[in-house]
Amino acid sequence: MRKLVEQSAVISENLHANKQVGKSKRHESATRQVCGNARYVDDMPEPSNTKYAAIGISQSTSGKISNVNLEKVRASEGVIDVITAKDVPGHVDIAPVFDGDPVLADGEIKFNGQAIFAVLADSIMNARRAALLGNIDIIETPHILDVDAAHEATRFVRPSHEMQMGDADKTMALAELTLEGSLSVGGQEHVYLEGQVSLAVPEEEDRMHVYTSSQHPSEVQKLVAEVLDIKLHKVVVDMRRMGGGFGGKETQAAQWACIAALLASRNNCAVKIRLPRQQDMMVTGKRHPFENSFKVGINNNGIIQATQVIVNGNCGHSPDLSDAIVDRAMFHADNGYYLGDSHIAGHRLQTNMVSHTAYRGFGGPQGMIMAEAIMDAIARKTGQDPLTTRLNNLYDDAKRNTTQYGMTVENNLLPDILSKLAESSDYWQRRDSIKTFNQTHAILKKGLAITPVKFGISFTAKHLNQAGALVHVYTDGSIQANHGGTEMGQGLHTKIAQITANEFGVSVDDVDVTSTRTDKVPNTSPTAASSGTDLNGKAVQNACFKIKSELAQFFASQHQAKAENVRFANNKVYVDEHCIDFVALVQQAYVGRVSLSANGFYKTPKIHYDRSTGKGRPFFYFAYGASVSEVTIDTLTGEYVVDRVDILHDVGASLNPAIDKGQIEGGFIQGMGWLTTEDLRWHEDGRLMSNNLATYKIPAIGDTPKIFNVDLYDRPNTEDSIYHSKAVGEPPFMLAISVWCALKDAISSLSNYTVDPQLDTPATAERVLNAVNDMQGGI
Structure with a gap:
């Protein structure tokens, strides 16, 4: 029989080969998605009393609602209930940060396609047909669709912001060459494969269970509670997977969940709402269109001495996330280049469009493209190859290494x-x-x-740079991980499973990452800003550390060893010359009354930004x-x-x-x-x-x-x-x-x-x- 110490030595040489991270693993839902078995909200078995909702939308772009006549809607076939903003028992405004986004139009029309009322019927077709029958009288007011007109009318959803380094005006005046340019940057529709959809199921004692295709379950929980005028602990939001989000379901999935919950609460029945694709495109926000300009001062070698950039975000009718989106455009106006003495101004213009929202890159692309426009302009002016111009203007490790917002590029x-x-x-x-x-x-x-x-x-x-997690180890050695991030096809759950398996030294097949639920991990941040794995992976790792610490102490105490010498790998646990199967240790720990469950938490270090100075x-x-x-x-x-x-x-x-x-x-x-x-x-x-x-x-x-x-x-x-x-x-x-x-x-x-x-x-x-x-x- 081979000695345990020899087995441990042999195994230790192969620990890296058995790691579960750093390897290509199939997406955890890939087979189910290819076979059509992956369950989305619209695929879920419906409760027996499920009814269906649709919305009636405005055909006007700007104005005051003078009269709402919904008699034909109520009389339409299969209709059960009809609601307007007056029927909301709690908050009408469901804006994510700053006010301005009513769940249903509240006396004023802000854009063409705004939801004015919602109807509940016995079938989705009956609901949609009835929603076309509303008679809405609107006193039209002038509308604005472009940023120039918004500037002239001084219409802003949020105050403008500036970042500067040095004296851009003075340095610009001394530059050997100056160049100017402007660029109209178009918006973008999200075109997620799964449209906006929610299913609200009322439960006893005013509780509400919501299934929704959302990147931000905790925000949906908060807003549903507020419109229903109940406490957050009464609302559970469950999100297993999305068929794409790209930012379009960070804030703008909440409205449909709130409408479903309102109708479900009023009628004591499950309510599903799923927007048809064309209506989805009309009533949800896009990537912000921008109108940008630049002026740059360079020397004869094409190296930037001074830069002035103005970014104008077309925000639509309300702030939504526009403040942070325009900020990020400003943060990324440099891309990878040292701008010299610089001044970056960002404006948030209000127009009578649907409120534009998060989209992959979150304003970064609209700012970054300006840096590349500047590089091309310099290259043509100086006769350099554009790559040469780019290389000459990159941040370096000497003096040219500070961004326009004061961060050192390391x-x-x-x-x-x-x-x-x-x-x-x-x-x-x-x-x-x-x-x-x-x-x-x-x-x-x-x-x-x-x-x-x-x-x-x-x-x-x-404050959004935080995450929580919950990890359970069961007595058969299987592991369940839950975290605050949402899976929208990007492979987040797959990576979380790999991280969990790697920490315990077991196979990914032994780990199940369950649906994101607000009653398992509370107060979560949205899955956005490319931070899903960074934040939630660390939180899950933290939870694993806690369980492993308990198991290590328990195992080490059996052999008079040090807990810090315990290692988890290859479905086994090792300390000194001793080895035990992971499952066996878990079962012993259970009998020994050792905790096999832990919550984890993580917050991103080092970050700070002072908006008053534009530095950080x-x-x-x-x-x-x-x-x-x-x-x-x-x-x-x-x-x-x-x-x-x-x-x-x-x-x-x-x-x-x-x-x-x-x-x-x-x-x-x-x-x-x-x-x-x-x-x-x-x-x-x-x-x-x-x-x-x-x-x-x-x-x-x-x-x-x-x-x-x-x-x-x-x-x-x-x-x-x-x-x-x-x-x-x-x-x-x-x-x-x-x-x-x-x-x-x-x-x-x-x-x-x-x-x-x-x-x-x-x-x-x-x-x-x-x-x-x-x-x-x-x-």
Whole structure:
């Protein structure tokens, strides 16, 4: 019989090989999703008394409600109940931070499509038919749809904000060259596969159980309690998975849960509401459209001396999350570049549109694109290759390492990432061959661009940077983990299972991550800001530490050993020369009355920001990356294809390389859609015209680049993140800016790269053709 000490020695050599993190693991719901067995809210077995809700919406864009006649609605087939704002027993305003978002229109119409009433019926079709029959009289008032008009009318949802470093005006006046430019940055529809849906089930003693497709269950719990005028402990919100969110379900899922709960409470029956896709697109917020401008002072070598940037966010009718979104646009107006003496101003304009909301990147893309616009403008002005301009203006480790908000950029990976990517993608060789191609082809023109990403990770609202978790170990050795994050397809639960398994040294198959519930982990932050794994992974790890500490003390005491020498690996537990199966130890611990359950908690360290001074460290760390895109445009039609994309992206020590690469690929394609095809259009009367997938084009499989190379930059995070990994949800989205820059590069070739074309986003074929015609007419 082999001695235990020898077995321990052999096993210790293979501990790393049996780790559950750092390996590609299949998404925990992948098989169920492919087979159609993954359960979403609309798939849940309905209680026997379930009824169905729909909303009646405004056909006006701005005005006062003078009369509401719902007699035809009430008389419609199958109708059970009809409610307006007057029927809300508690709070009518369900705004997430600042007031302005009534659950149903409360005397005033703020945008075309605003919900005025809700109807409950015995079938979804009867509810939707009845919702069309409301007779609403509205005294129309003038509406505003664009930021220029909002500026003129001094309409802001929140006060403007500024960040500055040095004296930008003085340095600008002394600069050898100055450049100015402006850019209209389009919004974006979320197009989550699963639309907005909620199911509210009333229970005894005024309790309400809500199933909802939401990124923020705790906020839904709070708002449902407030509209029903009950305490939060009476409301349980359960969220197993979403069919996509992208920010569109961070705040704006709450309204539908509240309406379902109101009708469920009034009628003592389960109520489901699911918005039809077209209505969903009309009544929910988008990525904020921005109107931005810049002025930059440079020396003759193209190095920035002074920068002034103005970002104007079109916020829609209410604040929603716009204050923080415009802040993040301001934070990221530098991207990876030292702006010199700088002044960044951000305005939050109020318009009569649906209230725009969170979207992957949370304002970062609308700010970051300005940095890349500046780089292109400098390159054309100085005759440099755009990559040279970018390299010359990167933050460095000497004096040029402080952001416009006073944070020092440490451990900057961009110089190495850009160097490695330029080499692996053959950037310089391809640049020469593309110039030759453009000189010898009259109609087709190619463009090439490499752009970096430096994206700050943390909620900029400090209090949101916290997470809780609850972990149970059962007597058969199986483990259940629960945390405050929500699964929307990004693989969060898969990574949490890997972290849990890794801590206990067991297989991922022995871990189950259960649905996010407000009665298991309270007061949770939204799953947003790329922080899902960072926050919840650390909280789960903290809970595991507590249980492991109890087990280690118990096991060590049996062998007169030190608890700190106990190790968990390979479904066993080791101390000195002793070894026991994990299950056996758990069973012994249970008999020995050792706790096998623990809650965990984590709060992000180091972060702070003083809004009054515009200075601080709002981010725990930066995630970096870079992409090279090559495009071919047809100068006669404006049509184009993305021929090749090469990406090198920093995810720290990857927890799951397969999931991380999937997030990078998906984020890039979604970003490409934002910048090229996804064109939001409003009629002058305020109606959203791009309200279905026939009038709004998202990227299809055929839009994927023929050559699409994605590599991970393998370097552990220097900060103490979970296993020194880095966030991967949002940063890859902005890699797609290289496609926009490549389109500009192709157009600029018509001037022999001396003119930087004006190309607002989305850069549709029409806009590309207009830019080509402008270029040809101006040379």
